[in-house]
Amino acid sequence: MVDRILVGNIGGGVYGIKVSKAGIDVKTGDDAQMMFDSRAANTRVIMSGSIPTINAGGSLGTSRRKVDNVEIQLPALEYEPLVFLNFISKTNPAITGIPASALLGMAWMSGIYYVNPKDYTDFRWVAATNKLVVNALCVKNDYVDPNYAMYVQFLVFSNRSN
Amino acid sequence: MAPRVLIEAGKVRVSKPGVDVTATSLLRPDELLLSEGTQSLGILMTGQATATRYAEDGNPSYNGAQIMLPYDLGYVPFVLSQRVFLADEAINTPAFSEINRIDVATADYGYYLYPMTDRLLYFKWGGTTTDDVVFRYVVYYVKGG
Numbered sequence: 001m002v003d004r005i006l007v008g009n010i011g012g013g014v015y016g017i018k019v020s021k022a023g024i025d026v027k028t029g030d031d032a033q034m035m036f037d038s039r040a041a042n043t044r045v046i047m048s049g050s051i052p053t054i055n056a057g058g059s060l061g062t063s064r065r066k067v068d069n070v071e072i073q074l075p076a077l078e079y080e081p082l083v084f085l086n087f088i089s090k091t092n093p094a095i096t097g098i099p100a101s102a103l104l105g106m107a108w109m110s111g112i113y114y115v116n117p118k119d120y121t122d123f124r125w126v127a128a129t130n131k132l133v134v135n136a137l138c139v140k141n142d143y144v145d146p147n148y149a150m151y152v153q154f155l156v157f158s159n160r161s162n
Numbered sequence: 163m164a165p166r167v168l169i170e171a172g173k174v175r176v177s178k179p180g181v182d183v184t185a186t187s188l189l190r191p192d193e194l195l196l197s198e199g200t201q202s203l204g205i206l207m208t209g210q211a212t213a214t215r216y217a218e219d220g221n222p223s224y225n226g227a228q229i230m231l232p233y234d235l236g237y238v239p240f241v242l243s244q245r246v247f248l249a250d251e252a253i254n255t256p257a258f259s260e261i262n263r264i265d266v267a268t269a270d271y272g273y274y275l276y277p278m279t280d281r282l283l284y285f286k287w288g289g290t291t292t293d294d295v296v297f298r299y300v301v302y303y304v305k306g307g
Contacts, residue, residue, distance in 0.1 A: 007167075017167065017176060035204070036196070038166065038176055044200040045304050046191055078189045088238060091278075098228070098283060105238045107275035143276065143285070155240055155304065158191035158200060 003027060014039060044158040046081065047074060050088060050151040051134060065150045067136040074130045074156060082157040083132065085121035089144040089151075101145060105153065106138065121152060125161070132156070174198045206239065207231060207301040210246065212294050213284040226285030231301065234280035240304040241277040246296040277301070 002025040006018045016038030020026035024033040031037065049072065053065035065087075074081070087106040091098050121136040136152045144150070164182040168175040176196040177183035186193045191200060213227040231239075275297075276283040282299060 015163070015166075016179070036202075038195055039179065040195075041178070042195055043203045044191065044194075044197070045203065046200050048305060076189050077191070079192070081191075084240070091276075099278070099280075102278055102280075103238055104283060105241070105275075105277040107241065107243065107277065153238070157203075158194070160192055 010037075010039070043082075045155055046077075046158050047156040048154060050153045051136075053087075053136070053138075053150045053152060056137060063140045063146065065138055065140070067134050067152050070134045072132040072134060072154065074125075074132060076130055080125040080127070080161040082159040082161050083123055083125075084155040084157070085123060085134065085136065085152055087121070087136070087138045087150055088153045089140070090148040092143055092145050095143055098143075101148075104144075106144070123154075172198065201304060203240075204303040205300060206235075206303050208299065210296065210298040211284070212296050214294050226283070228284075229282040229299065231280050231282070235303075235305075236279055237305040238277050238279055240302045241275065241282060241299060242302075243275045243282075243297055243299040246298055275299075 002020075002023065004020045004022075004024070004026050006026045008015060010016045010018050017036065018026050018034055018038070019036040020029045021033050021035050026034070031040075034040075036042075051067050051070050051072070053067055055062050056064035056066040058064065089104060089106055091100060091102045091104055093100040117137065119138045121134070121138075123132050123134045125132055132154070134152060134154065138150065140146055140150065164177070164180060166177045166179070166181070166183050168177075168183040168186075174196065175183050175186060175194055175198065177186050177194055181193050183194075186197075188197065188199070191197060194200075196202065209229065211227050211229055274285055276285075282301065284295075284297065
């Protein structure tokens with residue numbers, strides 16, 4: 001079994017901590033083979049969740065879902081964090097070749113180019129209250145379950161937004 | 163030299179180089195490499211694959227790419243993906259792009275990513291005249307929400 005944790009002088013007179021990937025000797029592995037290196041910047045998730053959508057109405061009826069100025073309370077922070085948003089839905093049972101009614105994310109939303117306004121997700125951070133205010137709009141394309149409401153998922157990272 | 167590792171009741175922290183870990187606060191999580199109550203962005207899987215041409219036959223069918231995860235996570239993971247532009251494509255140099263849909267000489271190139279609990283699902287946008295799309299992906303352990 002190889003050594004995987006190194007605490008102390010990790011090389012070049014630098015003191016810190018390194019943890020290698022399974023099967024890799026922490027003393028000889030290169031940077032890409034490390035799970036953790038105290039010399040390297042990293043990112044962590046400080047909060048995640050999902051927001052239920054409502055019917056957007058309009059010309060596309062119930063096939064378009066939205067989030068309108070929903071507030072998310074974040075933990076107290078002294079800066080605006082980096083945030084990622086996208087939609088979560090389920091596969092359409094009528095589509096062949098993929099699991100029926102399985103949960104899936106929509107990384108770039110519906111892709112339907114002719115709708116107006118176009119699909120989007122956006123947010124703003126309110127420093128005074130440490131809240132995110134989220135807006136979003138997305139059409140259900142053929143690949144998602146027309147009977148599933150859809151959610152907006154969010155990830156809040158430890159990095160500063162700028 | 164500033165102390166950088168702190169382990170005590172309710173706290174496990176490693177600060178960035180030059181930052182005194184005893185002076186850190188969760189109000190400033192970017193000062194920390196590791197801290198209690200936060201999840202590191204560990205990588206589950208990376209790779210490169212191809213989404214084949216989508217034959218729009220008018221029926222709701224799938225013709226793209228499916229990349230199976232090592233196991234069913236039970237939740238939808240966070241995934242980053244970029245299209246790989248090859249040397250002979252529009253911009254004449256290998257590159258990566260976050261753009262998921264472009265028009266090149268009236269041909270329509272595009273792809274869409276659907277991360278699932280046990281696989282990545284890609285499909286292309288466009289008709290039979292468009293080419294396959296090559297993309298790379300990074301799947302993180304992080305639950306999307």
